[in-house]
Amino acid sequence: MRVKLAGFNIDADILRRLESGRRRHLTPETLSAAYARISRSPLAVDRLRRQACRDVEKARRSNQKIIFAMGHHSVAEHAVFNFDIMGVSRLALEEIERFRLASYTEKSQRYVTLAGDLVLPAEIRSAALKKTFRAVVQQQNRLYFKGFALLNRRLQQQHAKTAQSAVGQRLVEGWAKEDARYILSLATSGQVGMTVNARTLEHMLRRWRLSPRQEVRQLGEKLLALVLPVAPSIILFPEPSAFDRDAFSPLNEFFAAFPAAANRRAGTGPRIVSFTENGDDRILAAHVCSHRGLEFPRALAMVKKIAPARKRLLFKEFFKKVEFFSAMPREFEMADITFQATVSASSFAQLKRHRMATLLAGDYLPELGNTLPASLREIGLAGEFAEIIAATNDAYSLLREAAGSAADYILTNSHRRRVLMKMNLREIYHFVRLRDDEHAQWDIRELAHGLAEKVRRIMPLSAMMLCGKSRFHEAYGNIYSSPPPGALPE
Numbered sequence: 001m002r003v004k005l006a007g008f009n010i011d012a013d014i015l016r017r018l019e020s021g022r023r024r025h026l027t028p029e030t031l032s033a034a035y036a037r038i039s040r041s042p043l044a045v046d047r048l049r050r051q052a053c054r055d056v057e058k059a060r061r062s063n064q065k066i067i068f069a070m071g072h073h074s075v076a077e078h079a080v081f082n083f084d085i086m087g088v089s090r091l092a093l094e095e096i097e098r099f100r101l102a103s104y105t106e107k108s109q110r111y112v113t114l115a116g117d118l119v120l121p122a123e124i125r126s127a128a129l130k131k132t133f134r135a136v137v138q139q140q141n142r143l144y145f146k147g148f149a150l151l152n153r154r155l156q157q158q159h160a161k162t163a164q165s166a167v168g169q170r171l172v173e174g175w176a177k178e179d180a181r182y183i184l185s186l187a188t189s190g191q192v193g194m195t196v197n198a199r200t201l202e203h204m205l206r207r208w209r210l211s212p213r214q215e216v217r218q219l220g221e222k223l224l225a226l227v228l229p230v231a232p233s234i235i236l237f238p239e240p241s242a243f244d245r246d247a248f249s250p251l252n253e254f255f256a257a258f259p260a261a262a263n264r265r266a267g268t269g270p271r272i273v274s275f276t277e278n279g280d281d282r283i284l285a286a287h288v289c290s291h292r293g294l295e296f297p298r299a300l301a302m303v304k305k306i307a308p309a310r311k312r313l314l315f316k317e318f319f320k321k322v323e324f325f326s327a328m329p330r331e332f333e334m335a336d337i338t339f340q341a342t343v344s345a346s347s348f349a350q351l352k353r354h355r356m357a358t359l360l361a362g363d364y365l366p367e368l369g370n371t372l373p374a375s376l377r378e379i380g381l382a383g384e385f386a387e388i389i390a391a392t393n394d395a396y397s398l399l400r401e402a403a404g405s406a407a408d409y410i411l412t413n414s415h416r417r418r419v420l421m422k423m424n425l426r427e428i429y430h431f432v433r434l435r436d437d438e439h440a441q442w443d444i445r446e447l448a449h450g451l452a453e454k455v456r457r458i459m460p461l462s463a464m465m466l467c468g469k470s471r472f473h474e475a476y477g478n479i480y481s482s483p484p485p486g487a488l489p490e
C-alpha cells in the first residue's frame with residue numbers, strides 16, 4: 001500500500017504571498033485533472049498528479065474535455081474552494097445555505113451586534129419606499145435594544161451565579177440577544193464561511209442566477225469572478241437551463257386557481273404527513289437482508305412473523321451499548337418520516353442547517369402569524385411587539401406591490417413560513433439529539449421535541465432511544481434500569 005497526502009486547502013492570503021512566478025500553478029484544477037485520468041490511464045495517480053502540475057494548461061484542457069465533452073462532472077468535486085462571505089442579509093443566507101453538499105459556519109444569532117448592519121435591497125428603488133423601509137427597521141431595532149436591555153438585566157439577576165465571571169456575563173447576554181432578535185428584520189446582515197467543491201459551486205451559481213433577489217444574483221457573479229482566474233476549467237455550466245428556468249411554470253399556471261397557501265393561522269407544531277409503514281420491521285429486515293444475503297421481501301416477511309415482544313428484546317439488545325454520541329447505522333435510513341410545520345424565521349435558520357434531509361419551504365407569510373418569545377411577553381413587551389409587527393406587515397404589503405419578493409427583507413425573525421421536510425430515522429436521531437437538547441435554542445427545541453414524540457409513536461422500537469443529548473441518561477435508564485455505558489455528556 002502507498003498513500004500520499006495529495007493536497008489540502010490553504011488560506012488564499014498565504015498562497016498570495018508565495019512567489020508570483022509560481023502562482024499560475026496554484027490551482028485545485030490539477031487534482032481534478034489527475035483524478036479524472038485515473039479511470040483510463042495505466043499510470044499511478046501520484047504520477048498523473050505530477051504531470052498535471054507540470055503542464056497546467058494541458059490539465060485544464062483535459063478537465064474541460066472530461067467534464068464538458070464526456071459529462072464526467074464528479075471530477076469537479078476534487079477541487080474545493082473556501083469563501084468568506086460578509087455583509088449579506090439573513091434572507092440571502094437562507095439561499096446561500098440551502099445546498100446540501102457544502103459546509104457553512106455563520107455568526108451565531110446570539111452575537112448579532114447590529115452595528116449598522118443592514119442590507120437595503122436594490123429592488124426597493126423609490127425614495128419614499130426606502131424611507132418606509134428604513135423607518136420600520138429603525139422601529140424594529142429600537143425594540144430590539146429595549147428588549148435586550150430589559151431581558152439582559154433580568155437574566156443577569158436570575159443567573160447571578162453564572163454572571164459572576166465575564167464569560168458568564170457574556171453567556172447570559174447571549175440568551176437575552178437570542179430572544180430580543182425575534183423583532184430584527186431579515187435584512188440584518190451576517191457573514192458565513194463556506195467550503196464548497198467546484199461541482200456544487202456550479203450548481204449554486206445556476207440556482208442563484210434564477211434567484212428573485214438581486215443580492216443573491218450579485219453574490220453568484222462575485223463568486224464566479226473570484227474562481228475563474230484560479231480555476232478557469234472547472235466551472236463550465238453556470239447558466240441555468242431552460243428546464244431549470246421553466247419546469248414549474250405550467251404547473252404554477254394550473255395551480256394558480258387553487259386556494260392560496262395560508263389563509264388561516266395553522267397550528268405550528270410538526271405534523272407527520274407520511275412515513276414508512278412498518279419502519280421497525282423494515283430496519284430489521286434491511287439488516288437481515290445484508291447480513292444473511294436474503295432478498296428484501298423475504299427478509300421482511302420473516303421479520304413480520306417475529307413476536308412483538310421478541311422484536312422489542314432484539315432492539316433492546318441492539319441499543320444496549322449506545323452512547324449519547326453514537327451514530328445510528330445506515331439501516332435506519334430505510335424508514336422515512338415526512339412532516340410539515342409552521343416555523344419562525346429564527347427556527348428555520350437552524351432547521352435549514354440539517355443537510356441530510358429534503359427541506360421545502362414556502363414563503364414567509366404575515367398571515368401565518370408571529371412567534372413571540374415568552375420572555376418578551378414576561379417583561380411586558382407583547383403590546384409593543386404586536387404594534388411593530390403591525391407596522392412591519394403594513395410596510396410589507398406596500399413593498400410587495402412595488403418590489404415583489406424583496407418585501408421579505410422587512411419581515412422579522414418572528415415571521416413564519418410553512419415547511420415540508422423529509423428525514424430518515426438516522427438523521428432524525430441526529431437532529432433530535434442536537435436540537436431537543438437543553439443547550440438548543442427553545443424554538444427549534446420545541447419543534448424537535450414534538451417531532452421526537454410523534455416518531456417514537458410510529459416507530460416505537462427503532463426510535464426507543466430517540467431523545468435530546470441532555471435526556472439521554474434518563475431515556476436509557478427508563479429502558480434498562482441502569483446507567484448507560486461510556487462517558488457522560490457535558
Ligand SMILES: Cc1cc2nc3c(=O)[nH]c(=O)nc-3n(C[C@H](O)[C@H](O)[C@H](O)COP(=O)(O)OP(=O)(O)OC[C@H]3O[C@@H](n4cnc5c(N)ncnc54)[C@H](O)[C@@H]3O)c2cc1C
Nearest residue numbers: 101102103104105106107108353354355356430434439440
Ligand atoms: C447548540 C448549537 C449551536 C450552534 N451554533 C452554531 C453557530 O454559532 N454557527 C453555525 O454556523 N452553526 C451553529 N450550529 C449548527 C451546527 O454547526 C450544524 O451546522 C447543524 O447542527 C447541522 O448539523 P450537522 O452539521 O451535524 O449535520 P447535518 O447537516 O444534520 O448532517 C448529519 C450528519 O451528516 C454528516 N455530514 C453532513 N454533511 C457533511 C459534510 N459536508 N461533511 C462531512 N460530514 C457531513 C455529519 O456526520 C453530520 O453530523 C449550532 C448547532 C447547535 C445544536
